[in-house]
Structure formats: C-alpha cells, structure tokens
Amino acid sequence: MENVIWLSGHERLVDDIVRAENCSLFDSAGKRYVDLESGVWCTPIGHGHPDILRVMGEQASRIAHTGFCYACPEVAAAAEAILALHEMAGGKCVFLCSGSEAVEYGVRVAQAVSARPMLMTMSDSYFGAYGSAYRKEADAWFCFDWAGCTRCRQPDGCSEACERWAAVPFETIGGFLFEPGSSSGLVRFPPDNLIRSIVAKVKANQGLLLVNEVTTGVGRTGKWFGYQHYGLWPDIVAMGKGIGNGYPVSVTAIAPQVAKRLERHPVPYAQSHMNDPLGAAIAHTVLAVIQREGLIERSRDVAAMLMAGLEGIRKRTGVITALRARGLMVAVELRDDDRATRTTRTHRVLAERGYILAQRPGLNVLRLDPGLTIERLDIEGFLETFEAVLTNGK
Ligand SMILES: Cc1ncc(COP(=O)(O)O)c(C=O)c1O
Numbered sequence: 001m002e003n004v005i006w007l008s009g010h011e012r013l014v015d016d017i018v019r020a021e022n023c024s025l026f027d028s029a030g031k032r033y034v035d036l037e038s039g040v041w042c043t044p045i046g047h048g049h050p051d052i053l054r055v056m057g058e059q060a061s062r063i064a065h066t067g068f069c070y071a072c073p074e075v076a077a078a079a080e081a082i083l084a085l086h087e088m089a090g091g092k093c094v095f096l097c098s099g100s101e102a103v104e105y106g107v108r109v110a111q112a113v114s115a116r117p118m119l120m121t122m123s124d125s126y127f128g129a130y131g132s133a134y135r136k137e138a139d140a141w142f143c144f145d146w147a148g149c150t151r152c153r154q155p156d157g158c159s160e161a162c163e164r165w166a167a168v169p170f171e172t173i174g175g176f177l178f179e180p181g182s183s184s185g186l187v188r189f190p191p192d193n194l195i196r197s198i199v200a201k202v203k204a205n206q207g208l209l210l211v212n213e214v215t216t217g218v219g220r221t222g223k224w225f226g227y228q229h230y231g232l233w234p235d236i237v238a239m240g241k242g243i244g245n246g247y248p249v250s251v252t253a254i255a256p257q258v259a260k261r262l263e264r265h266p267v268p269y270a271q272s273h274m275n276d277p278l279g280a281a282i283a284h285t286v287l288a289v290i291q292r293e294g295l296i297e298r299s300r301d302v303a304a305m306l307m308a309g310l311e312g313i314r315k316r317t318g319v320i321t322a323l324r325a326r327g328l329m330v331a332v333e334l335r336d337d338d339r340a341t342r343t344t345r346t347h348r349v350l351a352e353r354g355y356i357l358a359q360r361p362g363l364n365v366l367r368l369d370p371g372l373t374i375e376r377l378d379i380e381g382f383l384e385t386f387e388a389v390l391t392n393g394k
Pocket residue numbers: 098099100101103126127128129179182185212214215240241
C-alpha cells in the first residue's frame with residue numbers, strides 16, 4: 001500500500017480484503033468481517049448482488065460507454081424509472097460519476113435558471129469533495145447555523161421574531177440545497193418545522209429546492225428518499241453512492257418545470273462518462289432489486305431490532321451518550337475524552353473482532369450504515385460483541 005495515496009487521517013484497519021459477499025468482507029486468510037458501513041454508504045443491496053453482476057456482464061458486453069453524438073435505450077429507461085420514483089414524470093436526468101458531481105451539476109442547473117444565483121444551505125452540511133457546494137464561497141452561499149434550532153418549540157414554524165431567522169437574506173436567495181440528514185456524516189436530522197419554513201419562504205420567492213440524497217437516498221432512512229420524511233417536493237435531486245451499489249455512477253434528477261427552463265438556459269457541462277449506459281443500467285437494476293425484494297420495508301424491521309439492542313446497551317453500560325437514527329442510518333455517540341480515545345479504540349477492537357463501522361477521525365461517534373440486506377444474525381453478533389467491547393475493552 002506504500003504506493004497508494006490513502007484518505008488522510010483515517011486509520012487503515014485491514015490491508016488485505018480480497019472478496020465480499022452481501023454484508024461480509026473476507027481477508028486473504030479467509031477471516032470474515034461484517035461490513036456495517038456499506039463501504040462508505042455505497043452498497044445498499046449488498047456486495048456482489050447477483051443481479052448487479054449479471055447486468056454488469058450483459059451491459060458491458062453489449063456497450064459500456066458512449067460518446068456525445070449517440071445514445072443507448074438503457075439510459076432513457078433508467079431515467080424514466082428514477083423520475084417516476086420522484087414523481088417527476090416529464091423531467092430529465094443526467095448520469096454522472098460521483099455524489100460530488102451530481103450535487104455540483106444540480107447547483108449549476110439552479111445557477112443557470114435562477115435570477116438570483118445565491119444559494120442557501122445548512123452550515124454543517126457536506127456536499128462533496130469539490131465544486132461550488134464544497135467551497136461554499138461567501139458571495140455564492142448563505143450558510144444557516146441551525147444548532148440553536150433543535151431546542152426551539154415554536155409550533156407554527158419560523159418567524160421574524162427569531163433573530164436567526166430574521167438574519168437570513170431571503171430576498172437574495174435563488175435556491176435551498178438541503179441535506180435531509182447526515183450533516184458531515186454525524187447523522188443529524190434538521191427539525192421538520194425549520195425545513196418546512198425555509199422551503200416555504202424560498203419557494204414563495206420563486207426559489208428552487210435542491211436535495212442532496214447522496215447518503216440518505218435509495219432506502220437508507222427507511223423511505224426511498226430522505227426528503228420524504230419532510231413532505232417536500234424537490235425541483236432537483238442529487239443521488240450517488242447507493243444508487244450504484246459500489247459502481248461509480250450518480251444521477252441528478254430535474255423536475256419538469258425546471259427542465260423546461262433549462263431549454264432556454266442550458267448548463268455548459270461536459271465530461272467523458274456522462275450518460276454512460278453501464279452506469280445507468282446498474283442504477284436501474286439497484287432500484288428494481290430494492291423494489292422487488294421489499295428491502296425498504298425489511299430495513300425498517302432490521303433497524304428496529306438494531307435500535308432496541310443499542311438502547312439496551314446504552315442502559316446497561318452507561319457509556320453511550322446519544323443514539324441518533326433514521327432507518328439504517330445510525331450514529332452511536334460515546335462518553336469520551338476530547339481526543340476520542342475510547343471511540344477510536346472501540347472502532348479498532350471491533351474491526352479486530354470482525355465488525356467494520358465508520359468513525360470520523362478524532363470524534364466520539366461510531367456510525368452504522370449497513371446494507372439493507374444485512375442478516376439479522378450479523379446484527380445480533382454485533383450487538384453482543386459491541387457490549388462486550390464497551391464493557392471490557394476487548
Ligand atoms: C452527504 C454527502 N453528499 C455528497 C457526498 C459526495 O459523494 P462522493 O464521495 O461520491 O463524491 C458525500 C460523500 O461522502 C456525502 O456524504
């Protein structure tokens with residue numbers, strides 16, 4: 001691994017994973033690890049799902065990649081299926097290569113069609129590794145700090161009586177980019193009232209609602225998409241990660257009313273793998289598998305079992321200070337020092353004992369985002385091991 005640039009700050013817990021199957025990873029000695037993070041939230045239907053392997057082989061043997069002057073029917077079929085899920089019939093999709101790119105494309109669309117190029121978002125949202133939403137320059141973004149809003153009990157939503165609300169320059173804002181739960185990977189969910197108030201105000205000013213579903217999409221939160229927990233109707237949705245189940249495809253979906261405006265203000269954006277049939281066919285298959293296997297309903301049952309187990313561990317050990325979850329997007333916060341010594345050790349020991357979770361370096365939060373297909377036995381095994389590690393340190 002000396003010749004590979006690794007993600008800075010992250011501890012590499014296992015060096016030789018050679019194979020994966022559903023939610024299990026195997027190293028070169030045959031040791032099994034339960035993948036409780038879906039490899040960076042990316043494999044909702046499990047590693048190596050037979051339908052994905054089949055479509056990869058079949059589509060790649062027909063045609064994997066196209067140019068800008070010709071198209072393949074698989075791309076149109078996948079777009080139609082995605083738009084139907086968002087109730088955006090008559091809209092448009094573009095297939096890209098990463099979550100960051102899908103968000104960036106959505107931002108470019110909003111900037112192209114809106115009279116007011118300033119966008120609003122939450123100060124702790126994460127949108128990608130590059131692009132305008134990564135940089136959040138002060139002249140292009142208004143970032144709202146909602147930390148104080150979690151304790152707000154105003155039943156009717158936000159109003160000018162609130163200082164934080166009154167400070168938002170709504171008259172300059174052309175769109176709201178919303179991440180419906182995750183907030184830099186820490187699994188936070190902005191309050192319903194706040195989001196509905198922002199969306200109502202932005203829409204009243206003819207602004208657009210953009211939603212980043214890169215982590216919350218395709219069943220992760222117990223519904224198809226995270227915005228559905230808020231009863232919203234987005235104009236633009238960015239999807240990535242899980243929609244490719246490990247293959248690097250992402251999608252930006254655009255509602256018909258915005259797609260129409262794009263005809264007059266096209267987005268000057270080109271990259272070599274835009275609308276490649278292989279990625280589109282994989283995304284289409286991921287959605288079909290989730291639907292056919294009833295994975296969202298299944299994931300709700302598994303999530304209930306996992307949360308009941310974690311709640312029990314919280315009561316018995318006194319080490320868990322907070323549990324946050326929606327569907328199979330779960331965060332466990334531990335009592336720890338400011339260097340997160342206990343959390344880092346727990347993360348490492350769990351990996352040694354065969355359970356891979358996510359930890360943002362230096363923070364006292366462990367994250368679980370298993371595949372929607374995870375076996376109940378693996379959840380039981382994890383809960384037993386987790387309690388032992390929290391209690392005995394090993
Ligand atoms: C909420 C959110 N949005 C966007 C992205 C960017 O996706 P990608 O890493 O595929 O570019 C990430 C990546 O972690 C994310 O967590």
